[in-house]
Amino acid sequence: MVDDSTKNVCLLKSTLKQEGYRVTVTDSDSEALIKIVESPPDLVLLDTFTPSIDGYEITRQIKQNSHLPFIPVLLVTNCDESSFIQGLQAGADDFLIKPVEQNELLVKVRSLLRLKHSINHRDIITQQWCEDFVINMTHDLRTPLTSVIQMLKMLKKGTFGDNLSEMQEYLQQITESNQTLLDMVENILDVYQYEAGNKELEFFPVDLRELSQKVVQELKPLAIVKNLTLTTTFNSQQSSLLTVRGDRIELYRLLINLVGNAIRFTDSGSVEIQLHRHHQYVTIAVKDTGIGISESEQVGLFERFRQGKHQRRGNGLGLYLSLQIVEAHQGNISVASTLGEGSIFTVYLPLQRKP
Structure with missing residues (x-):
């Protein structure tokens, strides 16, 4: 419940508590938004007139937050048509008119909680x-x-x-x-x-130098068919420092995806895996001399089912899956490319993962 009127709070809270509902009250808009994100409630009872930002804006922020589950918002407002229109535009689910009648309050709270239960049940089944x-x-x-x-x-x-x-x-x-x-x-x-959040990774020390050499050996036949040189390079002084904590199988698949793509889109020249140790992270750069990627196609390149326009395009899942693997390792991935000159896909993996 977000309301700065002591009288309204006492009336509404006592009515709801008598019915067995657990009610948290705040008169601060910013505090309300923080609490809603940290511990999503089953329903928000919200006065349209609040101290800093109005109830419509709070409603809008709740409804637009894709990380929140469905939370019904019950707006308490004056009997004013413009208030209803503004509330509906913000995403409110129902309204209470001041002064609030206790029976109407309970009927609408029960109705919205049934709606939430139905939506939650539907989402679980789906x-x-x-x-x-x-x-x-x-x-x-x-x-x-x-x-x-x-x-x-x-x-x-x-x-x-x-x-x-x-x-x-x-x-x-x-x-x-x-x-x-x-x-x-x-x-x-x-x-x-x-x-779905069901992917279970096992994190152990992974030697990226050894892993990249394994990938080169496995994909070299594909490169030989196209007369490409396929190599991995690293600073010899850093060879013993190119180890990160990660899931070896998933990092292997990441390299297979990136190097396999590079070979597919390169007709002459080379594909190279470059490893480099920095202060807090290791970079894996897969560089090719292939056909390159236009600026327009680079936009959204890592989106799901993004296939591109080239006749050799894949199923549109490889780069998206690569992004998922990198993010699961708390890293980043980027691309730099010039059409007709080649591409460089760079993966940044932290040396120390955050708990």
Whole structure:
């Protein structure tokens, strides 16, 4: 309850407490907003005339805060049509007219709390449905895709005879297509887990020098096919200092995403992983001499399903997932690119994570 009138507070608070409601009262707008963010209430009872910013502005800030759950706002106002219009525009859910009738107060409080309960219940069901859908979908897709990939590999090796030599090129294309689909399924599941807050990371010391060299070795065949040089560089005096606390698997996937993208969009020249130790953080820069990214496409590049306009674009999840991994490590990622000259994706990882 936000009200600076002692008389109103006493009347409304005593009425609500008799019905078993727990009421917190403040006459400070700024204090009210802080309390609402720190410990979201089930309902806000708000006088439109408050000391510094009016009740309409408080309502607007509550409704526009995407980090808050649904909180019904019950405005206490004079019988004035302009007040109703202003309150509705701010996002108020209902109104009480001064002087407030006790029965009307209780009826409207009960009604708004039922509304909140219904919305909370709906959100829980929706979240559970989405979780079940994503998990089941990815499971149902992953199993046959994995089986097909293994079968194709056996065919290529001649497990079922040598009469398939003329089909090797087609088998290779099918294998790559299935691998792409499998990677997309894995990305969808990981993106969902990050967004739902269900991704569990295990933080241990990770040697970025050793990890980047592993990535180079694994992706070098792709670079060789395109006649690209793929290397990792670092200051030899810093080689023993390029260690951060992180989830090794997720940092590996981050590097695979960034380096894999660089190879895909580079037709000649090189792709290089550059490691550098700073005072409070380590940078991982993936630099290529590829086609580059226009300024217009750099805007929102890390958004979900942002595919770009190039014919070699992916599914739009790789960079978004990379951002999720970096932020989970309390780091940052940025891009600098010139069309036709190449790109540099730089990851900043802190040496000490905040608790």
